[in-house]
Amino acid sequence: MNTMRNHAGHSTYLREHMGSVAVDAHTAYEAGSTASFTYTYTAGYFGIDDTGSIKIVHRFASDMGRLQFNDPQGWNYVSAEASNGAVLELRYDPKGNLRPWDKTLSIRVQKGFLRQGDQITVRIGDTRFGSPGIRVQTFVEPTFEFKFLVDVFATYNFVEVPNQPTLNIVAGPPVLYKAVLPTQRRVGDEFSLGFKGEDKWGNPSPLVQGRLFLVSSLPVEGLPSYVDIEVGRPATRLEGLRVNASGELVIHVRDATGAEICQSNPLRIEQNLELFPYWADLHGQSEETIGTNSANELLEFARDQAFLDAMSHQGNDFQITSSFWEELNRLTAHFNVDGKFIIFPGYEWSGNTGLGGDRNVMYRHENRPIHRSHHALIEDLSDVASDAHSAQDLFTALAEEDCIVFAHIGGRYADIAVAHDGLIERSVEVHSDWGTFEWLLQDAFEQGYRVGVLANSDGHKGRHGASHPGASLFGAYGGLSCLLARELSRDALFDSLRRRHHYATTGTRAFLRTCVRFDSPAALYGDDPNMGGLVVAQVDQAMMGDILASQDAQLTLEIEVSAGAPIERIEIRNRERLLETWRPYGPEQLGRRIRLLWEGSEVRGRGRQTVWDGSATVHDNAIIAFQPINQWNLDKEVQQREPNQLAWESLTTGGFGGVEIHLDDAERGELEIDTALVKARIPVAAIGLQDILLETGGGIDRRMRVFRLPDINPTRQASLSRRISRNTVGEDALYVCITLEDGNRIWSSPTYILR
Numbered sequence: 001m002n003t004m005r006n007h008a009g010h011s012t013y014l015r016e017h018m019g020s021v022a023v024d025a026h027t028a029y030e031a032g033s034t035a036s037f038t039y040t041y042t043a044g045y046f047g048i049d050d051t052g053s054i055k056i057v058h059r060f061a062s063d064m065g066r067l068q069f070n071d072p073q074g075w076n077y078v079s080a081e082a083s084n085g086a087v088l089e090l091r092y093d094p095k096g097n098l099r100p101w102d103k104t105l106s107i108r109v110q111k112g113f114l115r116q117g118d119q120i121t122v123r124i125g126d127t128r129f130g131s132p133g134i135r136v137q138t139f140v141e142p143t144f145e146f147k148f149l150v151d152v153f154a155t156y157n158f159v160e161v162p163n164q165p166t167l168n169i170v171a172g173p174p175v176l177y178k179a180v181l182p183t184q185r186r187v188g189d190e191f192s193l194g195f196k197g198e199d200k201w202g203n204p205s206p207l208v209q210g211r212l213f214l215v216s217s218l219p220v221e222g223l224p225s226y227v228d229i230e231v232g233r234p235a236t237r238l239e240g241l242r243v244n245a246s247g248e249l250v251i252h253v254r255d256a257t258g259a260e261i262c263q264s265n266p267l268r269i270e271q272n273l274e275l276f277p278y279w280a281d282l283h284g285q286s287e288e289t290i291g292t293n294s295a296n297e298l299l300e301f302a303r304d305q306a307f308l309d310a311m312s313h314q315g316n317d318f319q320i321t322s323s324f325w326e327e328l329n330r331l332t333a334h335f336n337v338d339g340k341f342i343i344f345p346g347y348e349w350s351g352n353t354g355l356g357g358d359r360n361v362m363y364r365h366e367n368r369p370i371h372r373s374h375h376a377l378i379e380d381l382s383d384v385a386s387d388a389h390s391a392q393d394l395f396t397a398l399a400e401e402d403c404i405v406f407a408h409i410g411g412r413y414a415d416i417a418v419a420h421d422g423l424i425e426r427s428v429e430v431h432s433d434w435g436t437f438e439w440l441l442q443d444a445f446e447q448g449y450r451v452g453v454l455a456n457s458d459g460h461k462g463r464h465g466a467s468h469p470g471a472s473l474f475g476a477y478g479g480l481s482c483l484l485a486r487e488l489s490r491d492a493l494f495d496s497l498r499r500r501h502h503y504a505t506t507g508t509r510a511f512l513r514t515c516v517r518f519d520s521p522a523a524l525y526g527d528d529p530n531m532g533g534l535v536v537a538q539v540d541q542a543m544m545g546d547i548l549a550s551q552d553a554q555l556t557l558e559i560e561v562s563a564g565a566p567i568e569r570i571e572i573r574n575r576e577r578l579l580e581t582w583r584p585y586g587p588e589q590l591g592r593r594i595r596l597l598w599e600g601s602e603v604r605g606r607g608r609q610t611v612w613d614g615s616a617t618v619h620d621n622a623i624i625a626f627q628p629i630n631q632w633n634l635d636k637e638v639q640q641r642e643p644n645q646l647a648w649e650s651l652t653t654g655g656f657g658g659v660e661i662h663l664d665d666a667e668r669g670e671l672e673i674d675t676a677l678v679k680a681r682i683p684v685a686a687i688g689l690q691d692i693l694l695e696t697g698g699g700i701d702r703r704m705r706v707f708r709l710p711d712i713n714p715t716r717q718a719s720l721s722r723r724i725s726r727n728t729v730g731e732d733a734l735y736v737c738i739t740l741e742d743g744n745r746i747w748s749s750p751t752y753i754l755r
Contacts, residue, residue: 010098010149011159019044021148023165030172031140032201032471032634034075034133036125037167039146043114046152053108054120055149055158057101061292061460062144063472065125065135067092067105072129078105079126083119086112099377100290100319101147135635138201138470139461141169141292171203171234179253179264180307183482183511183562186273188244193223193251193264194307196235200634202468202477204234204305212261215252218243218269223251235305243269248562248717265509265564266716275484275501278493279509280310282481283348283360283408283432283456284464288324289315293462295324295331303341306465310342310483310493312362314458316350317372322380329366338489346403348458349373349394350412353605356391356419358408360429363401364494371397391419398424404497406454409437409654413604416443422450422531426498430747431455431479431506433469435601435608435653438737438747439700445575445733450528452500452545452749453735455479467507471633473609475653477507484543498527500545500749506655508744510563516542516734516751517558522550529754542751544735549754552726557734559720565742566713572722575733575750579724584715587689591711592666594687596673597629597658598650600702608653610702614675615647616661621669621684625662630655630743654700656743660709671706678704713741731755 024038041054048054058064065076069090072079080088089110096104107120114120124146125134137144143166149158174197182191197208213226221242229236243249249267254260285291286298293301295313302311313328320328325347332345346362351373361371371388375381388394391414398405399421406427407414416428428440428451444451457467457478467478484501485492496502503512518540525547527533533547542548559570570582596616601608626646628638636649638659650657667685677696686692687708694704726732733750740746 011157013157013159015159015162017045018150018152018159018161020163021161021165023167025167028168028170029136031136031169031199031203032138032172033136034125035136036123036127036133037146039122039124039148041120041122041148041161043116043118044152045116047116047118048109048114048150048152049154050109050113052113052151052154053106055097056105056107056122057097057147057149058103058145059287059292060100060102060290061472062103062137063139063470064137066094067124067134072126073131075132076134077126077129077131078122078124080107080120080122082109082112082114083121084112084114086114088120137169139169139292139463139468140171140203141462144169171205171207172199172201173207174198174205175200177253177262179251179262180509181249181251181264181267182279183265183277183509184268184270184273185276187246187269187271188242190239191241191267193238193241194235195227195253196305201470202463202466206232206234208233211256213254215254217250218245218247220249220251237304237307245269246271263564266511266562268511268562275486276488277482277484277511278309278488280481280483280493281306281308281456281459281465281467281478282310282312282344282362282454283314283429284311284459284467285315285348286313286462289319291460291462295328298462298464299331299335299343301462302464303335306463308341308465309488310344311464312344312346312360314346314348314360317347317370318350318374318376318378320347320370320372321378322383325370333366336490339487342488342490342493344490348408349388349391351389351391351394353412353415355389356394357412357414358410359391359394359414359425360406360408361398361403363403364490365402368401368403395419395421395424404494407440408432408458409440409604410434410458411606414440416440416449417447420447420449422528425451426500427452427454427749429454429456430504431476431655431745432458433460433467433474433476433478434458435475436506436655436745439604442576448530450530450547450733450752452497452502453504453747454481454502455504455506455747456481469632471635475609475651476630476655477632479507480505480509482512501543503544503746503748505746506744508564508740508742508746510561510746512738512746512748513560514544514736514748514751515558516753517556518550519552519554520550522548522552522753524548544751545749547752547754551755555724555726555734555753557722557724559718559736561738561746562717563740563746565716565740565744567715567718568709568713568739568741570718570720571737573735573737574724574727575730580722582720583689584718585710585713589710590689590708592663593709593711594661594663594671594684595629595658595705595707595709596661597656597705599652599656599705601652601654601700602702604700609651610653610677610699612650612652612657612675612677613648614673615641615645616659617645617672617674618661618663618684619644619670619672622664623661624664627660629660630657673704677702682706709741726753
C-alpha cells in the first residue's frame, strides 16, 4: 500500500485495541464483473458501545455498484449481522466521510453492544437471497480497499482498524484493439508503433495473445511482418521505425485469419518539418489525492500503455502533503527524459468557485513551491503562510515563477472573469473526463483574453492518457492535447504552450494544421500585446495560437486535417460566430442514416449531468441497424424494443451522445422522440443535411439535433481554403472545430488578428 496518505482525518487513537478485519475473497476480480465479498470484523479490547458504529468506506473515484439494503434479490445488496444478536442499522451515503474515502456504508449498533471477540459479518453483494452480487468497479486497481473505521466509544470519532485487507481488480479479455502512431514526422525520422487490446471498460488487457500481422500503407523500415503477443503484456511498443519517402502512413493489424482487428491513426511523413506534434495529457490524479493507483503507476501507464509523449500529475493541492510534493518532484525528475517522455511537476489549485475556481499549475523545473488554495485536509500547517486562497492570490504568488497555468472545469469551475493573468494563464481546458466546456473559451473571448485550447483527462481511474470514464458521474472520455514543438523537451513544450501552438481532441489522435495567410505583411507579436508583447517580425502567414496585427480587410484561412475516422463536419469560427459548416458531402449524397444527438449540461459546476433517458419510434418505417455514439457507460444501454423503436438511458455533461439509426426506407414515415426534455414528431423526409434543432430551454447548450448522413462516408482527409471577411468591430480569433463520425471532436487554438 502507498504510505503517502497522511491527510487530516481519521484518528489513530489506540488503534491496536480497535479490533481487526478479515475478508473471504478471491485473489482477483475482473473489472466490471459481479462478485460477493464477506468481511468479518472482530471487536478489540473496547468492543463497541451502544450506538457506536463501523464505517466501511471506499474511494470517491470508484464506480463500484451503489450499495443497497432493501432488495435482497437486487444488484449490490448488502447485509450485516452481529454474532451476539445486537441489532444493527445500515445506511449508505456517497459523501459520508472525508475525501477521498467519500463513499460510506455505516453500520450502527442500534440495540445492544459488542464485547471483545464479538463479530460483525458484512456481506457486500450478498447472493444468498437471489442477488447477482455487487458490480465491481470498472477499472484496474491491484489494491482496492474497503477501509474499516470504528467508533467504539459512540463519540463519532472514528479510528482506522490497523489491518486493512485489499482486493485485486484486473482487466478482462480484450474486445477492442488500438494501434497508435505519432501524427507527423519527417522523412527518415525514427518513430514507434504502440499496440494494445482493451477490455469492454477501456482497461489495457494482459490477455491478448497470438501472432498479429502488420500491413502498412507505405514501406516502413524496421517494421516486422508480424509480432507475437504473449499473455501478461497489456501493451506492446515497436521502436526504431522509419519511412524514407513523403506520404501518409496507416498500419493495419490483422489476426491469424487475415481479419483486420484495427488500424492505426494516420501519420503524415513530410520532407520538411519545423514543429513536431507531441501528444500530452497534462492533468490527472493518483491515489495520493482523489484518484486511484499510485503516482508511480500513473506515470508508467501514461508512458507505456497510453503511449503519451508528455504529461503532468495534477493532484488537488489541499491533499498534497509536503512529503508527497517532495515525492512528486522526485518522480518527475526520474521519469523525465528528453526525446522520450516529458513530465512536468505541478498541481491543481482547487480554490472555491467564488474565489476563482480550479486552475492547473505546471512548473518547468522541480523543487518549486506549492501555493495551496487551503489546508483543509492537511494536518501540517507549517507552510500555511504560503497558501493562495484566491485565484488572484495564486497569480500574484506565481508572478516570478517559471510556470504555466490553464483554467479547468472539474467539480468546481474556473471563473476567469474573477481572475486571469495572461502572462501565466495561457490556455483554457475545453474537454476532460468531466465533459466538454466550449463555453469557457467563449468566456475568454467575452473578457478580451487571448488563450489557447487544451483538452486533458483529469482522470481519477489510473488511466492517464487513455481515460475511459467508466460507470461513474464522469460523462466523457478523457481528452488529449497535441503540442506543436521543435523537439520533445520541457523547454520546447513550454515554448509551445506559451505561444498557444497546440490543439485539443476528445481523445483521438489526428493531424491538424491551420494557417492564416495575409494579402500584405502582418506584424507578428512575440507575446500578447496586452501583456507587453512586442512585434518580432513581419510575416505573410501565421499558425494557430499566433497573435498578429493586420490592416487587411480579408484573410485566407487554410485547414488540413487527417483522422482515423470519417469527417462529419468542420466548423469555421471567428470568436463567437460560426462562419461556415463544411461537410464532405452534399444533399444529393444523403442516404438512410439518421443521427439523433443530445448534448449540453444543466449548470457549470457540480450536478451538471443532463439526463436524456427516452425513446425514438419510427412510424410506418423500420430500424434495420443502430449504433450508439459516445455511450461510455455500459450500464446505460441503447436497446431495440421493436423493429421500429429504440430506447435508451444516457446523460451528458457538456458534450454530446446519441444514436445513429439506419432506416429501412429513406423517406417514409415519421420519427417520434420522447424524452423528459424533448418531445417531437418529425417527418423522415424532412430530415436532411442541416441540423433540426430541438431546444429544451434552460441549461447550457442543452438540446437535441437530428440530421442525415450518406450511407457511406469514406472521407478521412480534408484540405480547405477560405477567404474570410474580418470583423468590422473588434479583433478576430479564427479557429476550427471538427467533428468525426465516431463521436470525437478536435479544436484548434485560435489565431488572433488585431487591427
